[in-house]
Amino acid sequence: MKRVFIILASLVLCASSFAQTDSLEARFAPLDSLLNVFFQSMQEESIPAKQQECDFLIQSCKDTATMEHVARKIFDHYTTSPVMGEEALAIYVYDRWFADGTLSVGGEYV
Numbered sequence: 001m002k003r004v005f006i007i008l009a010s011l012v013l014c015a016s017s018f019a020q021t022d023s024l025e026a027r028f029a030p031l032d033s034l035l036n037v038f039f040q041s042m043q044e045e046s047i048p049a050k051q052q053e054c055d056f057l058i059q060s061c062k063d064t065a066t067m068e069h070v071a072r073k074i075f076d077h078y079t080t081s082p083v084m085g086e087e088a089l090a091i092y093v094y095d096r097w098f099a100d101g102t103l104s105v106g107g108e109y110v
Contacts, residue, residue, distance in 0.1 A: 043083075047088055057074070058070050058074070058103075075093045075105075
């Protein structure tokens with residue numbers, strides 16, 4: 001299963017290298033698609049395993065803008081998760097990446 005996550009992380013790295021466009025939404029569309037695959041592949045994993053994989057995914061990004069985008073998407077996904085207990089992942093991502101200013105939470109949370 002770890003190999004799937006490494007491959008997925010590599011795909012995210014490639015997606016973050018796509019040509020820059022004026023719209024951040026357009027720039028990150030391929031990445032968002034891969035993140036949806038990531039979320040689906042993580043469904044059966046434990047909360048600690050999900051925390052490790054989310055950290056790995058965020059740290060794998062090449063630039064701060066991509067890191068922030070990925071962290072926000074992870075935060076948003078687990079904030080609204082219908083699975084009981086997964087909101088703990090949103091709290092973890094916030095505490096680990098946003099609370100101390102490592103990344104800017106931006107968006108509607110500012």
